[in-house]
Amino acid sequence: MTNATKPFDALMDITARPRTVFVRGEGSYLWDDGGKRYLDFIQGWAVNCLGHSPPALARALADQAKNLITPSPAYYNDKALVLARALVDKSCFDQVFFANSGAEANEGAIKLARKYGSLHRGGAYEIITFEGAFHGRTLATMSASGKKAFEPLFEPKVSGFRKARLNDLSSVEELIGANTVGVMLEPIQGEAGVWPASDQFLKSLRALTEQHGLLLIFDEIQTGMGRTGKLFHYEHAEIVPDIMTLGKGIGGGAPLAALLATEKASCFEHGDQGGTFNGNALMCAAGLAVLEEVSKPEFLKAAADAGLFLESELQKLSARHGLGEVRGRGLLLALDLKLPIAPAIVAQAFETGLLLNAPQANTLRFMPALNVARAEMLEMIDGLDAILTREGAARRVA
Numbered sequence: 001m002t003n004a005t006k007p008f009d010a011l012m013d014i015t016a017r018p019r020t021v022f023v024r025g026e027g028s029y030l031w032d033d034g035g036k037r038y039l040d041f042i043q044g045w046a047v048n049c050l051g052h053s054p055p056a057l058a059r060a061l062a063d064q065a066k067n068l069i070t071p072s073p074a075y076y077n078d079k080a081l082v083l084a085r086a087l088v089d090k091s092c093f094d095q096v097f098f099a100n101s102g103a104e105a106n107e108g109a110i111k112l113a114r115k116y117g118s119l120h121r122g123g124a125y126e127i128i129t130f131e132g133a134f135h136g137r138t139l140a141t142m143s144a145s146g147k148k149a150f151e152p153l154f155e156p157k158v159s160g161f162r163k164a165r166l167n168d169l170s171s172v173e174e175l176i177g178a179n180t181v182g183v184m185l186e187p188i189q190g191e192a193g194v195w196p197a198s199d200q201f202l203k204s205l206r207a208l209t210e211q212h213g214l215l216l217i218f219d220e221i222q223t224g225m226g227r228t229g230k231l232f233h234y235e236h237a238e239i240v241p242d243i244m245t246l247g248k249g250i251g252g253g254a255p256l257a258a259l260l261a262t263e264k265a266s267c268f269e270h271g272d273q274g275g276t277f278n279g280n281a282l283m284c285a286a287g288l289a290v291l292e293e294v295s296k297p298e299f300l301k302a303a304a305d306a307g308l309f310l311e312s313e314l315q316k317l318s319a320r321h322g323l324g325e326v327r328g329r330g331l332l333l334a335l336d337l338k339l340p341i342a343p344a345i346v347a348q349a350f351e352t353g354l355l356l357n358a359p360q361a362n363t364l365r366f367m368p369a370l371n372v373a374r375a376e377m378l379e380m381i382d383g384l385d386a387i388l389t390r391e392g393a394a395r396r397v398a
Helices: 055-067 078-089 102-120 139-144 169-173 199-212 281-294 297-321 342-352 374-397
Strands: 022-026 029-032 037-040 095-099 126-130 161-164 180-185 215-219 243-246 257-261 326-329 332-336 357-360 363-366
Touching: 037 374, 055 281, 078 095, 078 257, 078 281, 095 102, 102 126, 102 139, 102 180, 102 215, 102 243, 102 257, 169 199, 180 199, 199 215, 281 297, 297 326, 297 332, 297 374, 342 357, 342 363, 342 374
Parallel strands: 126 161, 126 180, 180 215, 215 243
Antiparallel strands: 022 029, 029 037, 095 257, 243 257, 326 332, 332 363, 357 363
16 A cells, blocks of 8 residues: 555544554564664653563563453452552552543542542642643643643633742742642653753652642653653652652553552542543553563663663763753653754654654654663664754755
8 A cells, every 4th residue: 555545634634744654663663664664762752661562561462352351440350450559569659540541640630639629628729730841631631731832722721720830949839829739740841841850849849738738749641660760750859749640651552541649649439530441451461561570670770771871972962063951861851952953853863764752843852662772872873963963064054
């Protein structure tokens, strides 16, 4: 089937995509239907934490599909129970609700916080979020987000979200009022260009929320599951949030997400929350396979070491080309290009068989598999180096 006869128009046109069709993936590589190989440093936006089609995940899905896919959320299934227990045992939380996407998990976190406010804070419902934040694409999570492009869309938005500035504690304190129930943030703002909250800011934010009796909600959709060198990012700051959301990496490519809460914050009553596919046995089997691998101390150390190596190589690349800072932590990194050339770099990289992401016009973001090999990182650096060299030469001629 040629590109001319492929049914591209059957899919809603919701984003600009090259007319390339991927048919196979293995580890850090993808292949299109013409046999061309691509080195993938996007990995589904930090979704494929073990790379494409990892054998352990493929086996878990195939084996579970033979036994039970879902008995309906009206009943328990063994895989959901085991995965929930494992997440509780490996975190500071007491209870888990499974969902299908990060946005759904964040929506659940917002609902849980508002339920807490209705029960324990006189009906308080406002949640302080942050400029530049991205929490999802439901109406509530878009409203919680601080993404400028969302502001004119789908009005009227859901009310009750006030925006502070990341790493500015006074901007949070100024917004706290009688209607405030919690503070919600990404430890690293990915879509904004990989802007980390400092560990000290997170410690101070925890102290501030405790002082005012507010819930602290960590959106770890992108930072969780080993992405920043620890299983969960809150561990870097040595604090205990009240609520955390997981997505992306928890399923390793399968649609799975989770809402975790401490006993204090777990206040849903029967009928408050649910979902037809939530916590089904098939997806929870996938989550168990991923968690078993990612939570190994040696795996986390290797991922942290890989992040340090990639950061060092990006810094050398930046110095060679007179670019800006390298931001982020672990294997969630960004390179500041200092000029609005990131989309052009991404397009050129694609043509050479290298998949990169530009969350902002002047920024490249790197989200490889957590088990990415050093040789693959150097292959990416070499490819990007060649593109930047050509780009620099073209600008000098111009």
